[in-house]
Amino acid sequence: MMSDTVQGFSNVRRTRFWQKGFLASQSAYVLAALIVLIIIMALASPNFLTGGNIGNIVRNFSFIAIAALGMTLVIITGGIDLSVGSTMALTATVTSLTMVGLNGAGFHPFPGSALIISLAAGLGTAGLIGFLNGFAIAKLKLSPFVTTLGTLSIVRGLAYVTTYGRGTAPAGPDKELFLALTSGQIAGIPVGFVYLIAIALIMWTALNHTAWGRHVYAIGGNESAGRLTGVNVDRVKIQVYMLSALAAGFNGIIISGWLGSAPANLATAYELTIIAAAVIGGANLAGGVGGAAGAIIGCILIEVIRNGLVLARVDPYWQQTLVGCIIVAAVLVDRFRSLRNT
Amino acid sequence: MALLELKNVTKDFGAIRALNDVSFSVEPGQVVGLMGDNGAGKSTLVKIMSGIFQPTTGSLELDGKAAHIHSPGEARSLGIETVYQDLALADNLSAADNIFLGRELKRHIGPFRFLRRREMNARAVELFGELKSETRASDLVRSMSGGQRQAVAIARTRLADAKIILMDEPTAAISVRQVAEVLGLIHRLKDAGIAVILISHRMPDVFAVCERVIVMRRGTKVADKPISQTSPEEVTALITGARETA
Ligand SMILES: Nc1ncnc2c1ncn2[C@@H]1O[C@H](COP(=O)(O)OP(=O)(O)OP(=O)(O)O)[C@@H](O)[C@H]1O
Ligand SMILES: [Mg+2]
Numbered sequence: 270m271m272s273d274t275v276q277g278f279s280n281v282r283r284t285r286f287w288q289k290g291f292l293a294s295q296s297a298y299v300l301a302a303l304i305v306l307i308i309i310m311a312l313a314s315p316n317f318l319t320g321g322n323i324g325n326i327v328r329n330f331s332f333i334a335i336a337a338l339g340m341t342l343v344i345i346t347g348g349i350d351l352s353v354g355s356t357m358a359l360t361a362t363v364t365s366l367t368m369v370g371l372n373g374a375g376f377h378p379f380p381g382s383a384l385i386i387s388l389a390a391g392l393g394t395a396g397l398i399g400f401l402n403g404f405a406i407a408k409l410k411l412s413p414f415v416t417t418l419g420t421l422s423i424v425r426g427l428a429y430v431t432t433y434g435r436g437t438a439p440a441g442p443d444k445e446l447f448l449a450l451t452s453g454q455i456a457g458i459p460v461g462f463v464y465l466i467a468i469a470l471i472m473w474t475a476l477n478h479t480a481w482g483r484h485v486y487a488i489g490g491n492e493s494a495g496r497l498t499g500v501n502v503d504r505v506k507i508q509v510y511m512l513s514a515l516a517a518g519f520n521g522i523i524i525s526g527w528l529g530s531a532p533a534n535l536a537t538a539y540e541l542t543i544i545a546a547a548v549i550g551g552a553n554l555a556g557g558v559g560g561a562a563g564a565i566i567g568c569i570l571i572e573v574i575r576n577g578l579v580l581a582r583v584d585p586y587w588q589q590t591l592v593g594c595i596i597v598a599a600v601l602v603d604r605f606r607s608l609r610n611t
Numbered sequence: 612m613a614l615l616e617l618k619n620v621t622k623d624f625g626a627i628r629a630l631n632d633v634s635f636s637v638e639p640g641q642v643v644g645l646m647g648d649n650g651a652g653k654s655t656l657v658k659i660m661s662g663i664f665q666p667t668t669g670s671l672e673l674d675g676k677a678a679h680i681h682s683p684g685e686a687r688s689l690g691i692e693t694v695y696q697d698l699a700l701a702d703n704l705s706a707a708d709n710i711f712l713g714r715e716l717k718r719h720i721g722p723f724r725f726l727r728r729r730e731m732n733a734r735a736v737e738l739f740g741e742l743k744s745e746t747r748a749s750d751l752v753r754s755m756s757g758g759q760r761q762a763v764a765i766a767r768t769r770l771a772d773a774k775i776i777l778m779d780e781p782t783a784a785i786s787v788r789q790v791a792e793v794l795g796l797i798h799r800l801k802d803a804g805i806a807v808i809l810i811s812h813r814m815p816d817v818f819a820v821c822e823r824v825i826v827m828r829r830g831t832k833v834a835d836k837p838i839s840q841t842s843p844e845e846v847t848a849l850i851t852g853a854r855e856t857a
Contacts, residue, residue, distance in 0.1 A: 478725045480715040483708055490701035497663065497699040498767075499684030499713035557703035 295551035295603040296563035303570045310573065314580045322576065324459070330572040331461035332524055333539060334565055337546045338465075338472055339516030341564040342509040344547055345476075347489045347556025348406065348413035350513045354539035355424035356398050357521025361531035362428045364391030364522050365437040372441030384443035384450075388522070395518025396511055398424055403507030421540065429533045436532035439525070451526020461523045465565070468516070472561040485509060489556030517543075545592055546571055549599045570595065612675050614639045614806050615660065615691075615775055620669035622655055622830075629655040631830040632669070637775065640804045642797060644817035644838075647827035648850055653810045654696050656827070657777045660808075661693040662686035684713065690774035694781050696810075698764040702753040706763045707735035709752055710770065738766040743792045757784030765793065775806040782816055794820050814843045826850055826857070833857070 291297055310317045336353050343350045367387040377383055398420060405416045439447050453460050476482035484505050487495045495502045525531040550567025552559030574595065575588050613636035622630040629652045637643055647653050658664045660671070662680035671678045673689055680686045683693070700709050708731075716727040716734075735748035744762035752760060761784060768776050778797075782790045790813075797807050797820045811817055817824055818838060826834040826849040834841075834849045834857035841857065848854040 474725075478728075480717060480724070480726060483704065483712065483715060483726070486703055487701040487708075487712055490703035491699070493697075494699040494701050494709075495712070497683050497693075497695055499682065499687060557701070 296566055298602055299599055300566050310577045316580055326572050326576050327462050328459050330568040331465050333543050334465050334568040335468055335520040336517040337543045337564040337568050339513035340543050341547045341552045341559045343513045344552040345485050345489045345559045346509050351417040351540050352420035352424055353517035353543055354536040355421050356395055356514050356517040357536035358428040359424045360391045360395045360518030361521040361525035361535055363394045365439045365531040368439045368441050377442050383441050384446055392518055395514045399511035399514025403510030407503040407506035432533050434533055438530035448526055451523045469561040545596050549596055616672040618670050620666045623667045629830050633832050635835055637806050640801050640806055642801050642807045642821045644821035644824040645808055645810045651827040652830040654779055657779050692768035692773040693777045694764045696779040698760055700752045705749050705751055706746055707732045707748040709763050710735050710767045738769055758789045761785050777808045779810045
């Protein structure tokens with residue numbers, strides 16, 4: 270093939286398959302580490318690979334993984350979204366409050382109607398938060414860190430204000446449907462996991478096979494180059510913050526289904542775990558690098574470690590310390606690898 | 612009729628007057644050299660023609676009609692292509708991705724549009740072949756040499772049918788052999804009726820391909836002459852200010 274032959278340049282070799290693409294990425298190294306870890310755990314603890322425990326792990330990482338996908342999009346553009354934990358809480362709160370309100374008003378023209386309106390209200394709130402983040406960052410040129418630090422606090426405050434600090438619980442004729450759609454199972458698989466896989470596949474396709482995906486990467490790689498070549502940088506940025514908020518909001522609704530209620534302190538400090546998962550999975554905070562598979566791998570790794578510590582009866586307070594070590598280890602490995610390659 | 616005409620263009624950045632009352636015109640198929648010391652205002656002039664900056668005062672005409680160019684995309688749709696001085700490449704994308712950035716080839720499947728990767732790669736390979744550049748379409752720009760990066764930036768201007776191509780120091784970082792290729796390309800563009808404005812600090816390049824040379828000094832146009840009526844010595848004197856005007 271023409272593209273592989275470099276005439277006259279005997280010192281330019283063809284790039285080997287393991288030197289490019291997924292196999293050369295941090296995500297692949299972390300996946301390898303994850304597999305090793307799972308094997309060690311399985312050998313060390315007979316309880317690790319039991320159906321019940323795997324179900325626990327899958328459910329727990331699904332709690333943050335959808336939000337981690339949205340976070341990864343933001344990180345690829347070189348941004349950060351600290352408001353995801355708060356957005357999870359407010360979205361769950363608004364969804365639940367709307368259900369309670371419609372129930373109180375006796376509004377229920379057909380089965381599922383209250384649920385549809387409630388989900389629209391909740392996700393609409395999430396979309397609005399994302400839009401405001403994106404607008405402030407893209408159009409007003411505020412820093413992503415400061416902007417979303419602000420919304421973190423504003424949105425959490427609203428979750429407390431609207432429920433007088435007590436939180437709410439979904440109610441009404443669609444409650445069973447709500448619980449089935451958020452905490453139920455399809456063929457023995459938690460629905461949260463099914464949503465996660467579906468969303469990850471869509472995200473992978475969008476990132477790798479659409480012009481929009483190329484623009485997301487280009488903005489992270491060289492924003493001004495994007496502008497000069499006619500990419501609508503501001504619009505793409507607003508879109509990724511909206512998608513991040515929607516993903517977080519959706520994840521928040523799923524969590525509230527599992528809990529059966531939406532406490533005002535739902536998902537407090539989850540933003541840190543979510544960012545950690547994205548970064549462990551290979552998203553580079555400098556922008557331009559990351560992907561759907563990596564985000565999920567990062568979430569699984571964090572949850573497997575947490576689970577392993579529980580099974581080993583290690584003091585749960587060690588978890589945070591260990592997750593921190595793994596973040597540093599993952600970026601260190603990536604650093605050494607890129608040093609060797611350049 | 613002039614293809615592109617600038618009329619009394621002035622550009623201020625705060626207290627800095629980067630361009631002062633600059634006027635000139637370019638005919639179809641004409642190759643014009645634009646020379647001047649660092650900071651003379653050459654890149655600013657290019658960015659006004661490619662829609663990145665708006666003139667503070669003055670106007671542009673394209674094919675005899677007033678043109679208000681508000682964005683690089685608009686400039687491209689009017690037939691103005693640009694090789695920027697900093698090349699405007701995204702390091703984390705492949706050469707082919709960079710060439711097609713902002714105007715990807717797409718395939719419609721239902722309501723969705725997917726990239727035509729194979730076609731884009733094939734076209735990129737073709738363009739590098741035309742430029743005689745040893746650049747692989749699927750390689751990341753991050754791992755490329757200065758010359759290869761320049762080839763990517765130049766290849767980008769050959770995607771659409773341009774009327775005029777603005778080249779801001781396209782030969783700054785490349786080898787003697789590749790300079791010859793770029794100059795050859797400029798000759799071919801001229802033969803195809805495409806106008807080129809070539810910014811360069813290299814006197815031999817300008818004298819090899821340009822039929823006219825414009826000299827800028829501190830934001831003001833100090834000379835605009837046919838190449839046949841000037842000499843490298845005179846142009847050097849104009850650039851440095853040893854000679855005031857020509
Ligand atoms: N975006 C900007 N904001 C403020 N000042 C600017 C901006 N762009 C250019 N200038 C100023 O305008 C003047 C002309 O700069 P310009 O980049 O056009 O020079 P140049 O002729 O291309 O120089 P070089 O040969 O170094 O590329 C300089 O004084 C520069 O500092
Ligand atoms: Mg310049």
